[in-house]
Amino acid sequence: MNNIIIEVENLKKDFYVGDVTVRALKGINLQIAKGEFVAIMGASGSGKSTMLNILGCLEKPSEGEYKLDGVSISALNKNELAELRNEKLGFVFQSYNLLSRTSALENVELPLFYNSRVKAKERKERAIAALESVGLLDRMHHMPNQLSGGQQQRVAIARSLVNDPVVILADEATGNLDTRTSYEIMELFQRLNSDRGKTIVFVTHEPDIARLTSRNIIFRDGWVVREEQVKDRTYASEIIKLLPVDELDVKITKS
Amino acid sequence: MNYINLAKIAKNALLRNKFRAFLTMLGIIIGVASVIAMLAIGQGSKKSIQDQMSSMGSNLVFIMPGSQQRGGVMMGNSGTQSLKLADAEAIRLQCPDVTAVSPEVRSNAQAVFGNQNWPTTMFGGNTFYLGIKKFEVESGRLFTDKEIAGLAKVCLIGKTVAKNIFPKGTDPIGQTIRFKTVPMKVIGILKEKGENSFGQDQDDILFAPYTTVQRRFLAIDYITGIYTSAASEAKTSAAIDEMTEVMRRQHKISKPTDDDFRVMSQAELVKTFTSISDILTALLGVISGISLLVGGIGIMNIMYVSVTERTREIGLRMSIGGKGRDILMQFLIESTMLSVTGGVIGILFGYLISSLVGSLMGWPVVIMTNSVVLAFLVCSAIGIFFGWYPAKKAANLNPIDALRYE
Numbered sequence: 001m002n003n004i005i006i007e008v009e010n011l012k013k014d015f016y017v018g019d020v021t022v023r024a025l026k027g028i029n030l031q032i033a034k035g036e037f038v039a040i041m042g043a044s045g046s047g048k049s050t051m052l053n054i055l056g057c058l059e060k061p062s063e064g065e066y067k068l069d070g071v072s073i074s075a076l077n078k079n080e081l082a083e084l085r086n087e088k089l090g091f092v093f094q095s096y097n098l099l100s101r102t103s104a105l106e107n108v109e110l111p112l113f114y115n116s117r118v119k120a121k122e123r124k125e126r127a128i129a130a131l132e133s134v135g136l137l138d139r140m141h142h143m144p145n146q147l148s149g150g151q152q153q154r155v156a157i158a159r160s161l162v163n164d165p166v167v168i169l170a171d172e173a174t175g176n177l178d179t180r181t182s183y184e185i186m187e188l189f190q191r192l193n194s195d196r197g198k199t200i201v202f203v204t205h206e207p208d209i210a211r212l213t214s215r216n217i218i219f220r221d222g223w224v225v226r227e228e229q230v231k232d233r234t235y236a237s238e239i240i241k242l243l244p245v246d247e248l249d250v251k252i253t254k255s
Numbered sequence: 256m257n258y259i260n261l262a263k264i265a266k267n268a269l270l271r272n273k274f275r276a277f278l279t280m281l282g283i284i285i286g287v288a289s290v291i292a293m294l295a296i297g298q299g300s301k302k303s304i305q306d307q308m309s310s311m312g313s314n315l316v317f318i319m320p321g322s323q324q325r326g327g328v329m330m331g332n333s334g335t336q337s338l339k340l341a342d343a344e345a346i347r348l349q350c351p352d353v354t355a356v357s358p359e360v361r362s363n364a365q366a367v368f369g370n371q372n373w374p375t376t377m378f379g380g381n382t383f384y385l386g387i388k389k390f391e392v393e394s395g396r397l398f399t400d401k402e403i404a405g406l407a408k409v410c411l412i413g414k415t416v417a418k419n420i421f422p423k424g425t426d427p428i429g430q431t432i433r434f435k436t437v438p439m440k441v442i443g444i445l446k447e448k449g450e451n452s453f454g455q456d457q458d459d460i461l462f463a464p465y466t467t468v469q470r471r472f473l474a475i476d477y478i479t480g481i482y483t484s485a486a487s488e489a490k491t492s493a494a495i496d497e498m499t500e501v502m503r504r505q506h507k508i509s510k511p512t513d514d515d516f517r518v519m520s521q522a523e524l525v526k527t528f529t530s531i532s533d534i535l536t537a538l539l540g541v542i543s544g545i546s547l548l549v550g551g552i553g554i555m556n557i558m559y560v561s562v563t564e565r566t567r568e569i570g571l572r573m574s575i576g577g578k579g580r581d582i583l584m585q586f587l588i589e590s591t592m593l594s595v596t597g598g599v600i601g602i603l604f605g606y607l608i609s610s611l612v613g614s615l616m617g618w619p620v621v622i623m624t625n626s627v628v629l630a631f632l633v634c635s636a637i638g639i640f641f642g643w644y645p646a647k648k649a650a651n652l653n654p655i656d657a658l659r660y661e
Contacts, residue, residue, distance in 0.1 A: 079579070
């Protein structure tokens with residue numbers, strides 16, 4: 001049984017800006033196995049965002065091979081890519097990207113609307129289950145503007161879970177949050193990874209956050225310059241205990 | 256992708272901006288309501304013309320004298336004396352599709368009773384005349400053929416004349432009025448008919464035997480018109496042909512251009528006047544159609560802004576598996592929902608305005624089902640047509656750029 005979820009081989013991506021060719025990725029090789037929690041790190045311009053876009057099937061490589069869960073994406077057209085995203089991928093963004101004036105429940109349901117095999121009843125049940133797994137069951141009828149940043153990101157995580165994806169792609173998912181909330185979100189990711197075996201690819205430039213994952217892949221100038229297993233892996237739940245207690249934060253996150 | 260899901264997505268998206276959705280619909284609402292109301296008013300005026308015309312007898316066919324040449328001098332239509340009693344008699348005998356014939360002569364003068372007087376027109380005809388022109392005798396009686404032959408000094412009186420020369424409470428029947436100094440005995444009262452579509456008071460008349468008017472008041476041997484009833488409205492054109500033929504034979508005319516008479520039917524007159532009303536309706540319809548168009552452009556404008564404003568939403572939808580055509584359909588359904596909902600509200604308002612105009616201003620209104628159906632179809636078409644471009648723009652967005660859009 002093949003355990004490799006993401007397989008990238010000699011992958012290149014060029015952009016054409018006027019007459020200039022920008023080589024964003026110059027030949028990437030990487031493999032991510034089922035159940036891994038991988039951090040992709042790098043400075044801006046290192047190509048990590050481009051990598052994430054390709055991993056997320058939002059973009060096709062110029063050259064090379066990318067197989068997601070055994071499916072080579074080079075041969076797929078736009079619509080097939082959309083179906084692939086719908087069924088196999090979950091996205092978590094830095095700025096949450098929730099629909100405004102739409103309840104948490106409906107936001108979480110959204111990916112299933114684009115899957116005609118899921119009926120209305122099942123859609124709702126799965127969305128509720130996803131919200132429960134991020135601890136927001138009692139907030140499912142709240143609008144995004146009635147939720148704190150951390151809660152909004154939890155809704156976004158629930159949304160990425162609802163289609164039961166093979167991999168969750170998170171792009172700077174803690175970038176807009178304060179330290180405590182960041183660790184709470186990371187705790188959730190760690191729990192999803194360890195308890196439910198979710199494969200997670202996490203793009204970040206914060207070393208502290210990267211240390212919470214199991215493996216780090218460091219990009220620079222379109223190359224993978226280093227790849228390492230995290231030896232002294234920390235757990236977000238323990239760090240939170242060490243953080244100074246902020247009254248306001250406790251109140252908000254108590255629920 | 257199923258359309259029920261897309262419709263739900265579109266509905267939710269619209270409900271997120273209720274006020275904006277309402278304002279967008281307003282253009283369509285006003286457009287549709289005005290189209291419906293304007294067409295209803297136009298149709299109403301057309302129908303009222305038709306009704307009033309046919310109240311004068313939809314099977315009415317009449318002959319007026321035409322222009323005539325006399326020694327190289329063209330005579331005007333009214334100056335000619337071409338119609339004779341013999342013509343009326345020939346039509347009565349020779350036209351199978353004509354059921355009733357009456358000559359007509361008119362004389363204008365003051366009707367006098369006691370110290371009251373009133374300017375009016377005395378029409379002269381035979382016993383069929385009232386039937387042909389759809390007059391009825393309310394009380395009293397019509398004159399007889401014997402009285403016609405005897406140039407009897409009897410007349411029937413219209414309500415307007417009666418009101419103006421008889422003091423209140425006086426029964427006109429049996430009274431003697433004077434017309435051009437000739438004493439005339441009132442033998443009957445005509446039933447009220449009201450104004451015709453040109454605002455003419457049809458009750459401002461006196462009616463007497465044509466012989467009396469012709470000899471005693473006008474001292475002429477010709478007649479000013481021949482009024483007939485065709486067997487039915489459908490037979491009017493056949494009756495016109497027969498009468499034209501008989502008249503040409505009577506007047507020994509070989510070329511149609513030499514005709515010294517004109518045969519006309521009420522149906523033709525109705526056609527002429529309703530065509531004016533049709534032009535008016537079309538004009539009103541076009542103007543309100545333009546407002547509908549402007550409403551459509553309003554939808555396009557809002558959808559266009561909305562696509563730009565919701566770029567990130569579109570990016571998100573694409574990243575979680577929305578295909579280009581899902582996005583396209585979502586925006587098309589949104590714009591169609593706006594225009595169709597606006598259309599339905601507009602139709603209701605159109606009904607409301609029409610009935611208000613009908614009851615408050617007393618204008619005749621007729622709401623045509625096909626104008627409602629048309630308005631509805633046009634609305635749906637507008638939604639799709641004006642929604643297409645913004646929807647296409649949304650569908651063609653690159654998901655990565657859309658997600659990063661600020």
